[in-house]
Amino acid sequence: MWFRRKTSKPPSRKPIARSQAGLYDPDAQTRVDRVRLPVDLLTYGMRIVKLDRPWTEVPVLFQGFTLDNDHQARILRQYCEWALVEGDEHVLAEALARVTSHKQRTANPLPETRSLAEEIPRANRVWGKTQAFVEQITLAIEQGNDLNLQDARPVIRECVESVKANASAMFWMSRIKSRDAYTAEHCLRVAIFTVAFARFLGLPEEDLETAGMCGLLHDLGKLKVPDEILNKPGALSPAEYAIMQQHTTFGYELLKSDPNLDPIIGDVTRHHHERLDGRGYPQQLEEWQISRFARLVSIVDAFDAMTSDRCYRDGIPASDAIRVLYRNRGRQFDADMVEAFIRMVGIYPPGTLVELNSGEVALIVAVHPGKKLKPRIEILMDANKKPVTPRIVDLANPTADEQLAINHPLPDGAFGISLENRVQQLVTGHRVYPS
Template identity: 90%
Template structure:
């Protein structure tokens, strides 16, 4: 929905006609002055007159200002969903014309510039480098040593470049999990999915690095939580749960030692466990008080926590995690974001091993948001479960006479095929499956 206010330079003789788009007829002596726009459509020169939250909840200097540079626009994109703007009629009309396209941004697959097989070697290298960084920061915090969080920027930048080339490559890497390195890998996986999700939502490339930093550092405070509580196999008692909740404040304080960090990174660290129904922690914020990036990371964080193996339990299937997210939309999570996240991840996320109706075995390469049951796949075994030369098939656009469908998912390692082994094969060029 958008709003308008007309200003007449001369009294019209008859009511101004309206076009089908709802704008005033150009022949009438009126003009559109104010409209409500998604923050992703803001351009310099627009005057911001109202936010979707109190001005005091966003780090801007003035209550009402003209958008002068991209830094201001980026800040609004991090905290808000929409703003009320006023400006030149033509500029606002051009922005309004993009609203319909903006609403369809999560109905198409993430763009790719390189095939998965070509991107996997770089993704593997970047994953290893970023994991090493997280482990170094973890060790520094545990030993009470100084650490430079600005060193995270170049490694996150490489993650962003890989995701822009082919998001499925980094998603494949994120699905190769170790229950013994949960905390470090969890931060890395949340960073990867946060960047991919931010891109899927239509955020510009310049926002992806900060989004990735938010994901990478969101759980830093857990390093201050006693291990016997962090890894307790059973339910936490009230006292233990209260200590666990403090990890958001611990992280907020840790990040406060670096004045060069973008404020939104600390905000996400502190607020990624707030709920849109006001029952989250640590501050029981209302929905309108929770920043856009914090709501985004909260979904990714919960998804990865549910689907990951821990030292004391196995993760739940992706399909079950999706059901939990969907059931809690509008209560724990932002409803629109949950639905968009489900469209991005799909019924069978990239890296899932599946058996086809033909009996062939394949890995999911990429999903199609508008055709959840028809992803792009890589067939690795024939109907007799014999290895074959990898073949890419787009189930949404099959070849003439081809009627392949996914029969059911398979556990990783079924028939001797594992995602880790396939990644190794793509990185080294050596066959690693049983002959």
């Protein structure tokens, strides 16, 4: 079992001082219990006895402390998966009662407060604004100018707001890719997917901006790698590959120049290519040394890298990338996170063009974690491949006369349907029919 409960020995019924959060009643006779809990379920007043990694791997002041502020809780969420805690039996019982629902948090779709059509215009604007910021940072590094990375936070904040309203809008934007602008767009896409993934995993809203910053800045060091290596059309030599691997250290050194950045951002930049089996780089860390946020970003980073066109190769289909992630779970990637990520993006990620068993053509609007083959779609063409007025259909809840299913995915641009054009139609409100 993941969670084990045991009573401290010898059992005691000594009164416990009231914590700052008022979790304990000093006038009551209580028993001190110990349980292992996910860090997301920790509350004020719990004494942190042990972590899932050595204390030296987590930037906390003391080895063993009573949780009493948001800063401590945030650090534990960034670096750890679970903690052994000690506290009043009633308080711990309440936390244990929430474990089941916590483990089921990735069984439900990301919540939406706006429709895709409503959110696309803002997502388009925020995407462009964030892309301009990345280009500004790129130019500053190339010219050797000082970086003001704090400017990234308000940009990421707008991304978070869009993802919270409707993540599929930003997912659509992320599928419009330029082969010649891979590094900048890759950082932006990883930021978006990291925000969405952190939210899907149930992290609180105060963590989403920091998670997005980790994604946006994780590959900053690649801008220090010589272009002839970064964009080499063929295989890298061992010496070239060694230089390429240094991008994690280059990025870490760049981020160290800004003392105001959250330390986890530098940790992710340095360690997003570490592996659970100890065969990653740059430090060949053991499984227990890799932070939670680094594990999260490593999955998103790999997925986007595999599915993106580069100057020297074409990207692979999302379904193939998902198979690679699944095959390498537990060795390269965190197994639980991989399975959660697959539930979030689905077999056919939002923005994928598909042909239905009816012959109709549609775009994937949103996926359902428990019904991967039955996403919500927008039908754009009839069975004769003629444009129709777009209509939304939820394949998981079809009407009596609609037993639709996906036959297979199509390449973007098939039958004259371009995701980029569809986005622009939603932004401008003008429909452009394929010829």
